[in-house]
Amino acid sequence: MSSDCPSTASGPRVRTAEELRAEVANLEGRLAEADKMALLGRLIASVVHEINTPIGSVFSNNQVAAKGLETLSRMLEEPAPPPKAQQIVKTLRSLSDVDRMACERISALIRSVRNFSRGDGERPAKAALQDVLANSIKLAETSFRNRIAIEAQLGPAECECYPSAMGQVFLNILVNAGQAIENDGRIQVKLAVEDGWAHAAITDNGQGIRPENCGCIFKEGFTTKPMGEGTGLGLSIARRIVEEKHQGRIWFESTVGVGTTFHVSVPVAGPVVKGEA
Numbered sequence: 001m002s003s004d005c006p007s008t009a010s011g012p013r014v015r016t017a018e019e020l021r022a023e024v025a026n027l028e029g030r031l032a033e034a035d036k037m038a039l040l041g042r043l044i045a046s047v048v049h050e051i052n053t054p055i056g057s058v059f060s061n062n063q064v065a066a067k068g069l070e071t072l073s074r075m076l077e078e079p080a081p082p083p084k085a086q087q088i089v090k091t092l093r094s095l096s097d098v099d100r101m102a103c104e105r106i107s108a109l110i111r112s113v114r115n116f117s118r119g120d121g122e123r124p125a126k127a128a129l130q131d132v133l134a135n136s137i138k139l140a141e142t143s144f145r146n147r148i149a150i151e152a153q154l155g156p157a158e159c160e161c162y163p164s165a166m167g168q169v170f171l172n173i174l175v176n177a178g179q180a181i182e183n184d185g186r187i188q189v190k191l192a193v194e195d196g197w198a199h200a201a202i203t204d205n206g207q208g209i210r211p212e213n214c215g216c217i218f219k220e221g222f223t224t225k226p227m228g229e230g231t232g233l234g235l236s237i238a239r240r241i242v243e244e245k246h247q248g249r250i251w252f253e254s255t256v257g258v259g260t261t262f263h264v265s266v267p268v269a270g271p272v273v274k275g276e277a
Contacts, residue, residue: 047109047139050142051106051109054101054105054106055102055106057099058099058102058103061096061099062099064091064095065096068088068092069092071088072088072092109138109142111135112135112136112138112139124160124161124162125161125162126159126160127160127161127163128156128158129157129159129161129163129191129198130154130157130191132161132163132170133154133170133189133191134152134154135167136167136171136174137170137174137189139171140171140174143175143178144178147181147184148186148187149185150186150187150188150189151187151188151189152188152190153189153191154189154190154191155191155192155193156193157191157198159193159198159266159267160268160270160271161246161266161270161271162245162246165245165246166241166246166266168237168241169238170200170202172234172235172238173202173235173238173262173264174187174189174202175234176234176235177202177204177262179206180206180208180260181204181206182206185204185205185206186204186205187204187205188202189202189203190203196267196269197248197265197266197267197268198265198266198268199263199265200263200265201263202264203260203261204259204260205259206260207256208255208257208258208259209252209254209256209260217235217252218235218238218239218250219236242264242266245271246266246267246271247266247267247272248264248265248267248271249264249265250262250263
Protein backbone atom coordinates (compact mmCIF):
# COMPACT_ATOMS: atom_id res chain seq x y z
CA MET A 1 0.00 0.00 0.00
CA SER A 2 1.44 3.30 -1.08
CA SER A 3 1.17 6.71 0.50
CA ASP A 4 1.47 10.19 -0.90
CA CYS A 5 2.82 11.48 2.41
CA PRO A 6 6.56 12.29 2.29
CA SER A 7 8.73 10.12 4.51
CA THR A 8 9.94 11.78 7.70
CA ALA A 9 12.49 9.06 8.49
CA SER A 10 16.13 10.03 8.28
CA GLY A 11 19.48 8.34 8.81
CA PRO A 12 21.64 8.78 11.90
CA ARG A 13 22.98 12.28 12.43
CA VAL A 14 26.61 12.63 11.46
CA ARG A 15 28.57 13.94 14.42
CA THR A 16 30.99 16.79 13.92
CA ALA A 17 34.74 16.46 14.41
CA GLU A 18 34.48 18.65 17.51
CA GLU A 19 31.86 16.33 19.03
CA LEU A 20 34.01 13.27 18.29
CA ARG A 21 37.07 14.93 19.85
CA ALA A 22 35.04 15.78 22.97
CA GLU A 23 33.81 12.19 23.19
CA VAL A 24 37.35 10.81 22.84
CA ALA A 25 38.60 13.22 25.52
CA ASN A 26 35.78 12.14 27.82
CA LEU A 27 36.56 8.44 27.27
CA GLU A 28 40.28 9.04 27.87
CA GLY A 29 39.47 10.82 31.13
CA ARG A 30 37.23 7.98 32.27
CA LEU A 31 39.89 5.44 31.30
CA ALA A 32 42.54 7.29 33.31
CA GLU A 33 40.20 7.47 36.30
CA ALA A 34 39.46 3.73 36.01
CA ASP A 35 43.17 2.92 35.94
CA LYS A 36 43.74 5.21 38.92
CA MET A 37 41.05 3.47 40.95
CA ALA A 38 42.34 0.02 39.93
CA LEU A 39 45.81 1.02 41.07
CA LEU A 40 44.44 2.46 44.31
CA GLY A 41 42.42 -0.70 44.90
CA ARG A 42 45.52 -2.88 44.58
CA LEU A 43 47.35 -0.65 47.05
CA ILE A 44 44.59 -0.57 49.66
CA ALA A 45 45.37 -4.10 50.89
CA SER A 46 49.02 -3.12 51.28
CA VAL A 47 48.10 0.09 53.10
CA VAL A 48 45.86 -1.88 55.50
CA HIS A 49 48.77 -4.23 56.21
CA GLU A 50 51.05 -1.26 56.91
CA ILE A 51 48.46 0.31 59.22
CA ASN A 52 47.85 -2.94 61.14
CA THR A 53 51.43 -3.08 62.39
CA PRO A 54 51.53 0.35 64.11
CA ILE A 55 47.93 -0.05 65.32
CA GLY A 56 48.92 -3.33 67.00
CA SER A 57 51.85 -1.53 68.61
CA VAL A 58 49.59 1.23 69.93
CA PHE A 59 47.11 -1.26 71.45
CA SER A 60 49.86 -3.33 73.05
CA ASN A 61 51.56 -0.27 74.50
CA ASN A 62 48.23 1.01 75.79
CA GLN A 63 47.68 -2.19 77.78
CA VAL A 64 51.18 -2.02 79.28
CA ALA A 65 50.72 1.68 80.07
CA ALA A 66 47.39 1.04 81.81
CA LYS A 67 48.91 -1.66 84.05
CA GLY A 68 51.96 0.50 84.73
CA LEU A 69 49.85 3.49 85.73
CA GLU A 70 47.79 1.31 88.07
CA THR A 71 50.94 0.02 89.78
CA LEU A 72 52.47 3.50 89.86
CA SER A 73 49.36 4.96 91.50
CA ARG A 74 49.63 2.48 94.37
CA MET A 75 53.35 3.18 94.81
CA LEU A 76 52.86 6.91 94.92
CA GLU A 77 50.45 6.49 97.82
CA GLU A 78 53.38 5.26 99.94
CA PRO A 79 55.27 7.78 102.14
CA ALA A 80 58.51 7.24 100.21
CA PRO A 81 57.95 6.10 96.62
CA PRO A 82 60.38 3.28 95.76
CA PRO A 83 62.95 3.59 92.92
CA LYS A 84 60.80 1.22 90.86
CA ALA A 85 58.30 4.06 90.44
CA GLN A 86 60.90 6.06 88.52
CA GLN A 87 61.55 3.04 86.28
CA ILE A 88 57.84 2.71 85.52
CA VAL A 89 57.67 6.41 84.59
CA LYS A 90 60.66 5.94 82.24
CA THR A 91 59.00 2.92 80.61
CA LEU A 92 55.72 4.78 80.11
CA ARG A 93 57.55 7.69 78.47
CA SER A 94 59.28 5.26 76.10
CA LEU A 95 55.98 3.63 75.18
CA SER A 96 54.46 7.06 74.60
CA ASP A 97 57.25 7.89 72.13
CA VAL A 98 56.66 4.61 70.24
CA ASP A 99 52.92 5.32 70.07
CA ARG A 100 53.55 8.82 68.77
CA MET A 101 55.77 7.51 65.96
CA ALA A 102 53.22 4.80 65.11
CA CYS A 103 50.42 7.37 64.89
CA GLU A 104 52.56 9.65 62.72
CA ARG A 105 53.18 6.72 60.38
CA ILE A 106 49.45 6.03 60.11
CA SER A 107 48.68 9.72 59.53
CA ALA A 108 51.29 9.93 56.76
CA LEU A 109 49.78 6.93 54.97
CA ILE A 110 46.27 8.33 55.25
CA ARG A 111 47.43 11.69 53.87
CA SER A 112 49.13 9.95 50.95
CA VAL A 113 45.98 8.00 50.07
CA ARG A 114 43.86 11.15 50.37
CA ASN A 115 46.21 13.17 48.17
CA PHE A 116 46.35 10.44 45.55
CA SER A 117 42.57 9.96 45.39
CA ARG A 118 41.88 13.71 45.21
CA GLY A 119 40.93 14.93 41.75
CA ASP A 120 42.42 17.85 39.83
CA GLY A 121 40.63 20.97 38.67
CA GLU A 122 40.14 21.95 35.06
CA ARG A 123 43.25 24.14 35.14
CA PRO A 124 46.79 23.41 36.33
CA ALA A 125 47.72 24.64 39.80
CA LYS A 126 50.99 25.54 41.49
CA ALA A 127 52.28 22.52 43.39
CA ALA A 128 55.45 21.23 45.01
CA LEU A 129 56.27 18.32 42.73
CA GLN A 130 58.69 16.95 45.34
CA ASP A 131 55.75 16.50 47.74
CA VAL A 132 53.67 14.82 45.03
CA LEU A 133 56.52 12.39 44.35
CA ALA A 134 57.15 11.80 48.06
CA ASN A 135 53.48 10.86 48.55
CA SER A 136 53.70 8.41 45.65
CA ILE A 137 56.80 6.86 47.23
CA LYS A 138 54.98 6.36 50.55
CA LEU A 139 52.12 4.58 48.79
CA ALA A 140 54.42 2.44 46.64
CA GLU A 141 56.42 1.34 49.68
CA THR A 142 53.33 -0.31 51.16
CA SER A 143 53.35 -2.87 48.34
CA PHE A 144 57.07 -3.66 48.64
CA ARG A 145 56.86 -5.33 52.10
CA ASN A 146 60.32 -3.97 53.05
CA ARG A 147 62.04 -6.03 50.34
CA ILE A 148 62.91 -2.94 48.31
CA ALA A 149 64.86 0.07 49.55
CA ILE A 150 63.99 3.42 48.02
CA GLU A 151 66.70 6.07 47.90
CA ALA A 152 65.22 9.49 47.16
CA GLN A 153 66.95 12.75 46.31
CA LEU A 154 64.11 15.21 45.82
CA GLY A 155 65.11 18.76 45.13
CA PRO A 156 62.57 21.61 45.25
CA ALA A 157 60.41 21.61 42.12
CA GLU A 158 57.58 24.11 42.30
CA CYS A 159 55.62 24.03 39.06
CA GLU A 160 52.23 24.51 37.46
CA CYS A 161 50.71 21.07 36.94
CA TYR A 162 47.86 18.71 37.66
CA PRO A 163 49.16 17.26 40.97
CA SER A 164 46.83 14.26 41.25
CA ALA A 165 47.52 13.21 37.66
CA MET A 166 51.29 13.52 38.19
CA GLY A 167 50.96 11.43 41.36
CA GLN A 168 49.30 8.75 39.23
CA VAL A 169 52.22 8.84 36.78
CA PHE A 170 54.85 8.49 39.51
CA LEU A 171 52.95 5.76 41.36
CA ASN A 172 52.50 3.68 38.20
CA ILE A 173 56.21 3.88 37.43
CA LEU A 174 57.22 3.08 41.02
CA VAL A 175 54.89 0.07 41.26
CA ASN A 176 56.14 -1.21 37.90
CA ALA A 177 59.72 -0.77 39.12
CA GLY A 178 58.98 -2.81 42.23
CA GLN A 179 57.32 -5.56 40.20
CA ALA A 180 60.40 -5.74 37.95
CA ILE A 181 62.53 -6.66 40.98
CA GLU A 182 62.07 -10.35 41.76
CA ASN A 183 63.62 -10.47 45.23
CA ASP A 184 65.32 -7.78 47.31
CA GLY A 185 66.45 -4.69 45.49
CA ARG A 186 66.53 -0.94 45.37
CA ILE A 187 64.91 1.95 43.55
CA GLN A 188 66.62 5.32 43.18
CA VAL A 189 64.44 8.39 42.71
CA LYS A 190 65.81 11.79 41.72
CA LEU A 191 64.00 15.06 41.10
CA ALA A 192 65.57 18.34 40.03
CA VAL A 193 64.80 21.46 38.03
CA GLU A 194 66.99 22.48 35.11
CA ASP A 195 66.46 25.02 32.32
CA GLY A 196 62.78 25.49 33.16
CA TRP A 197 61.98 21.77 33.30
CA ALA A 198 61.23 19.56 36.31
CA HIS A 199 62.90 16.22 35.66
CA ALA A 200 62.28 13.00 37.61
CA ALA A 201 64.32 9.84 37.12
CA ILE A 202 63.20 6.54 38.66
CA THR A 203 65.78 3.74 38.44
CA ASP A 204 65.36 0.11 39.49
CA ASN A 205 67.82 -2.77 39.52
CA GLY A 206 65.23 -5.24 38.23
CA GLN A 207 65.26 -7.62 35.30
CA GLY A 208 65.06 -4.91 32.65
CA ILE A 209 62.93 -4.71 29.51
CA ARG A 210 63.60 -7.12 26.66
CA PRO A 211 64.46 -5.41 23.35
CA GLU A 212 61.45 -6.95 21.59
CA ASN A 213 59.15 -5.32 24.17
CA CYS A 214 60.67 -1.84 24.16
CA GLY A 215 58.41 -0.60 21.35
CA CYS A 216 55.26 -1.81 23.12
CA ILE A 217 55.80 -0.40 26.63
CA PHE A 218 53.51 2.61 26.13
CA LYS A 219 50.86 0.78 24.11
CA GLU A 220 47.41 0.38 25.66
CA GLY A 221 46.74 -3.14 26.87
CA PHE A 222 50.36 -4.29 26.68
CA THR A 223 51.66 -6.02 29.81
CA THR A 224 54.15 -8.74 30.68
CA LYS A 225 52.63 -9.22 34.15
CA PRO A 226 50.58 -12.24 35.20
CA MET A 227 46.78 -12.03 35.09
CA GLY A 228 45.46 -9.81 37.89
CA GLU A 229 48.69 -7.86 38.47
CA GLY A 230 48.29 -5.24 35.79
CA THR A 231 45.78 -3.71 33.38
CA GLY A 232 48.24 -2.84 30.65
CA LEU A 233 46.97 0.75 30.84
CA GLY A 234 49.25 2.36 33.44
CA LEU A 235 52.13 3.45 31.23
CA SER A 236 49.97 4.39 28.24
CA ILE A 237 47.93 6.65 30.53
CA ALA A 238 51.14 7.97 32.12
CA ARG A 239 52.40 9.00 28.68
CA ARG A 240 49.09 10.69 27.86
CA ILE A 241 49.17 12.60 31.16
CA VAL A 242 52.77 13.72 30.68
CA GLU A 243 52.82 14.45 26.95
CA GLU A 244 49.26 15.59 26.21
CA LYS A 245 48.08 17.02 29.53
CA HIS A 246 51.40 18.58 30.59
CA GLN A 247 53.16 18.96 27.22
CA GLY A 248 56.17 17.17 28.68
CA ARG A 249 58.21 14.07 27.87
CA ILE A 250 58.41 10.52 29.20
CA TRP A 251 60.95 7.93 28.08
CA PHE A 252 63.05 5.08 29.42
CA GLU A 253 66.43 3.37 29.22
CA SER A 254 66.76 -0.32 30.01
CA THR A 255 69.32 -3.11 30.04
CA VAL A 256 68.22 -6.71 30.51
CA GLY A 257 69.56 -8.09 33.79
CA VAL A 258 70.68 -4.63 34.98
CA GLY A 259 67.57 -2.51 35.35
CA THR A 260 65.47 0.31 33.95
CA THR A 261 65.30 4.09 34.34
CA PHE A 262 62.12 6.00 33.52
CA HIS A 263 62.45 9.72 32.89
CA VAL A 264 59.63 12.24 33.28
CA SER A 265 60.08 15.91 32.36
CA VAL A 266 57.39 18.59 32.57
CA PRO A 267 57.68 22.37 32.07
CA VAL A 268 57.88 24.32 35.34
CA ALA A 269 55.72 27.08 33.84
CA GLY A 270 53.00 24.51 33.19
CA PRO A 271 51.18 23.46 30.03
CA VAL A 272 49.73 26.01 27.64
CA VAL A 273 45.99 25.93 28.31
CA LYS A 274 43.83 25.76 25.20
CA GLY A 275 42.54 29.19 24.27
CA GLU A 276 45.33 31.02 26.10
CA ALA A 277 48.21 30.34 23.71
